[in-house]
Amino acid sequence: MSSGDIIEIQDLRKVYTVGKVEVSALRGVDLNVKRGEFLSIIGPSGSGKSTLFHIIGGLTPPSQGKVRVDDQDLASLTDAGRTNLRKRTVGFVFQKFNLLPNLTARDNIAVARYIGGNDGKSDPKFEEVLGLLGISNRLDHKPNALSGGEQQRIAIARAIVNHPAILLADEPTGNLDTENSKAVLEVLKGLNETLGQTVLMITHNPEAAAYGHRVVTMRDGKII
Amino acid sequence: MTGKMVLANLKHKPMRSLLSFLLIGVPVTLILTLVGLSHGMLNDAERRARGSGGDIMVRGGDSKAILSGGTANLSEGLIPFFEKQPHVKAAMGVITHSVELPLVVNGVDSGQFDRVSGGLHFISGGWFQGEFDVIVDQYYAKQKKIHVGESIKILNRDWRVSGIVEGGQLAHILVPLKTLQGLDSATNRLSFIYLKLDDPANTQIVMQQLNEVTKGGYTIWSMADVASQFRESVNSQGLNEFIFVIIGIGVVIGFAVVCLSMYMAVLQRTREIGILKSLGGSKNFILGIIWLEALILGLGGTAFGILLSIGAKYAIEILKPASFQVEIVYIWWPIVLGITLAGATLGALYPGISAASHDPIEALAYE
Numbered sequence: 370m371s372s373g374d375i376i377e378i379q380d381l382r383k384v385y386t387v388g389k390v391e392v393s394a395l396r397g398v399d400l401n402v403k404r405g406e407f408l409s410i411i412g413p414s415g416s417g418k419s420t421l422f423h424i425i426g427g428l429t430p431p432s433q434g435k436v437r438v439d440d441q442d443l444a445s446l447t448d449a450g451r452t453n454l455r456k457r458t459v460g461f462v463f464q465k466f467n468l469l470p471n472l473t474a475r476d477n478i479a480v481a482r483y484i485g486g487n488d489g490k491s492d493p494k495f496e497e498v499l500g501l502l503g504i505s506n507r508l509d510h511k512p513n514a515l516s517g518g519e520q521q522r523i524a525i526a527r528a529i530v531n532h533p534a535i536l537l538a539d540e541p542t543g544n545l546d547t548e549n550s551k552a553v554l555e556v557l558k559g560l561n562e563t564l565g566q567t568v569l570m571i572t573h574n575p576e577a578a579a580y581g582h583r584v585v586t587m588r589d590g591k592i593i
Numbered sequence: 594m595t596g597k598m599v600l601a602n603l604k605h606k607p608m609r610s611l612l613s614f615l616l617i618g619v620p621v622t623l624i625l626t627l628v629g630l631s632h633g634m635l636n637d638a639e640r641r642a643r644g645s646g647g648d649i650m651v652r653g654g655d656s657k658a659i660l661s662g663g664t665a666n667l668s669e670g671l672i673p674f675f676e677k678q679p680h681v682k683a684a685m686g687v688i689t690h691s692v693e694l695p696l697v698v699n700g701v702d703s704g705q706f707d708r709v710s711g712g713l714h715f716i717s718g719g720w721f722q723g724e725f726d727v728i729v730d731q732y733y734a735k736q737k738k739i740h741v742g743e744s745i746k747i748l749n750r751d752w753r754v755s756g757i758v759e760g761g762q763l764a765h766i767l768v769p770l771k772t773l774q775g776l777d778s779a780t781n782r783l784s785f786i787y788l789k790l791d792d793p794a795n796t797q798i799v800m801q802q803l804n805e806v807t808k809g810g811y812t813i814w815s816m817a818d819v820a821s822q823f824r825e826s827v828n829s830q831g832l833n834e835f836i837f838v839i840i841g842i843g844v845v846i847g848f849a850v851v852c853l854s855m856y857m858a859v860l861q862r863t864r865e866i867g868i869l870k871s872l873g874g875s876k877n878f879i880l881g882i883i884w885l886e887a888l889i890l891g892l893g894g895t896a897f898g899i900l901l902s903i904g905a906k907y908a909i910e911i912l913k914p915a916s917f918q919v920e921i922v923y924i925w926w927p928i929v930l931g932i933t934l935a936g937a938t939l940g941a942l943y944p945g946i947s948a949a950s951h952d953p954i955e956a957l958a959y960e
Contacts, residue, residue, distance in 0.1 A: 428871065428953045449875065456873025467868045467957065471601040476594075481872045483594035527872070 375534055375567050376402035376425060381434035383420050394420040396590035407561040407568045409581030417590040418571045419539060426459045426537050427451035439534045456485050460528030464540035466520040468512040474523040475508040478530050485531030495530055502526055502556055518549030525556055529566065538570040542577055554580045599886045609854060614893040616850040620843030621898020621929050626905045627839055628925050631832055633918035634695065639820045644762035646710030647685065647787025648796050650819050652812040665782035675788055678802060680795040683708035686783035687763065688773050692747055696916055699764040700773030709789040710762055717741045718756030721769045727752040728767040730760030733915035748776060765915045844936040851887045851940025859948040866948050867956025876949035883945035884938065891937030895930045
């Protein structure tokens with residue numbers, strides 16, 4: 370284990386109870402991710418990729434094993450602690466964009482800033498990022514007036530507005546055509562290279578996975 | 594930012610928001626109209642009693658409740674007796690009879706009335722010319738669409754309208770004293786006697802004298818007492834309890850409307866709640882959004898209800914200007930707002946807690 374690791378996972382297990390049936394989603398995952406790394410995770414559906422992301426992102430607690438994210442032991446975090454982790458340490462990008470439909474793009478980003486406690490503070494660095502994302506002229510539109518690629522770039526802007534240590538992108542190009550997929554992947558790569566943003570990306574697409582510094586494959590709840 | 598989100602949510606579903614305003618507004622209207630009606634009726638009755646011009650009112654010994662005005666248990670022979678008492682300038686006997694609730698007819702003697710009140714303010718026509726003449730005030734004339742010289746049916750018989758007056762003096766309908774006494778089989782009997790004094794400052798002295806002379810055989814009130822007796826009498830008949838029941842219904846309706854509306858909203862926005870949670874939104878943050886939205890619904894519903902109650906007041910004034918008097922009781926606006934916000938807060942609790950407790954992963958997967 371290296372001291373530069375922002376994510377340290379050892380023997381991570383996750384069991385879900387569905388009705389009276391217990392389902393093992395993760396069966397002993399070991400993974401270390403360095404600060405500033407762009408890691409791609411590939412694997413078939415049901416391999417446990419999303420569950421791994423949900424645990425790293427503090428959306429659900431681990432059942433067993435050691436998970437440290439940015440020096441926080443996730444196994445010992447309370448619900449409130451995991452909420453703070455999502456607020457300050459991780460940013461999510463989803464396949465379906467998950468923008469709030471009633472708000473403009475600008476307000477979608479502002480909500481994240483507000484929740485992160487950065488509301489009203491000037492952030493020149495973020496303004497620069499908005500320029501890099503190429504969405505400055507689309508901020509006053511609601512999601513239904515934006516293309517899929519634009520929506521995903523807004524979602525990325527929202528995910529990094531509070532400068533999280535880790536950006537978790539779950540199939541970020543899954544709903545996009547080739548051109549928009551490439552644009553989004555270039556944005557993620559640019560954020561990683563320009564800002565040193567740690568990026569973990571789930572994808573089914575080997576070409577997309579190739580944007581990462583490293584690719585890990587999951588199957589049956591394990592990294593192989 | 595929370596406010597912006599809530600307003601965006603309300604704008605996103607305008608029909609839901611408007612229906613919620615309407616449904617919250619209806620009990621608000623009921624409460625304000627009922628309170629306005631009770632204030633209006635009481636104040637009107639009080640004004641009319643004062644409009645008699647009397648300084649003291651005398652009733653039968655056992656007539657404690659002023660609203661039970663139908664009992665004619667005073668002898669007409671008391672008029673000259675009271676007029677002989679020190680400081681009493683004039684006395685007027687009145688007999689009263691209910692016609693169509695809440696309206697009553699007063700039987701009066703024109704001579705006594707002029708001496709005590711200084712006379713009626715006629716808009717058209719004049720005093721009674723015949724046994725079955727009637728004088729109505731402008732509100733009753735408007736309500737019944739009648740004019741001087743026309744015939745009107747009251748107490749199961751026709752009366753000729755001899756005059757229309759401005760109103761504010763005794764009942765909306767005045768008939769000759771002797772006629773009403775005859776119809777009520779109460780010859781020489783009176784319901785009230787009003788006394789006009791040489792100086793209103795002597796009211797307490799005269800009341801004391803009269804109580805001594807009559808050995809407490811009659812109920813003697815100053816006009817200030819009459820006002821308080823009106824209130825006491827109405828309260829003793831359970832008006833306050835009735836208002837409390839209506840308020841309770843209002844709270845329950847407000848609670849139910851907000852609860853249902855917010856519960857539907859939470860169901861519709863399950864995914865959005867998941868998004869907010871993924872951004873780090875805490876349970877209190879989610880609860881706060883639901884609560885604020887409920888409060889805005891309550892606020893909007895109250896404003897809507899106030900507007901409706903003002904509309905109801907004018908509608909009543911146009912349709913039944915004589916029967917019902919509704920006042921706008923401004924002090925009740927903040928009270929009813931507080932009641933509505935309390936109902937909205939209660940109504941937001943379950944949906945709010947439900948939303949705050951959503952599992953973020955399940956919420957994000959919600960279609």
